[in-house]
Amino acid sequence: MTCPQYALGTTASDIVLLSWLGIPFPVQHTFQGYSVVRKAGNSDMHGYGYPVATWIWSFLNQAQVWNMLNLFPSDDALSADLYITTYNDQGYDLQVATYACKAARPLDGNGKTLVPRTLAQWSNVTMRFYHMILQP
Numbered sequence: 001m002t003c004p005q006y007a008l009g010t011t012a013s014d015i016v017l018l019s020w021l022g023i024p025f026p027v028q029h030t031f032q033g034y035s036v037v038r039k040a041g042n043s044d045m046h047g048y049g050y051p052v053a054t055w056i057w058s059f060l061n062q063a064q065v066w067n068m069l070n071l072f073p074s075d076d077a078l079s080a081d082l083y084i085t086t087y088n089d090q091g092y093d094l095q096v097a098t099y100a101c102k103a104a105r106p107l108d109g110n111g112k113t114l115v116p117r118t119l120a121q122w123s124n125v126t127m128r129f130y131h132m133i134l135q136p
Helices: 062-069
Strands: 007-009 028-032 036-039 045-048 052-061 079-087 096-104 121-134
Touching: 028 079, 052 062, 052 079, 062 121, 079 121
Parallel strands: none
Antiparallel strands: 007 079, 028 052, 036 045, 052 121, 079 096, 096 121
């Protein structure tokens, strides 16, 4: 199932669908309502921190990777302040929400940070979003 709602932007007013950036929809995504879940002494589970999300692509070409990296403030920046729209997996119905968040520089399938260079294709690209604040 594709999510026509996946979107990115550096401000709330310039958020656009991934397809507008030439980036395909992720083949997988994760969403956790809390960054940390702890088991209390009475065995209850408690969530702490902000939501986190991950988008995963099987393959991206160099132009698609460049479009993603252009959202970061510099070539060596490891994180960026972004706005995203993503599914938040609340209950059985897929729901979409927009968040202000930090984005970690994308990783390739070997867990290496993507840097600007010439490759025909990148495999298993993962982009992680954290410190997600729900937008009205």
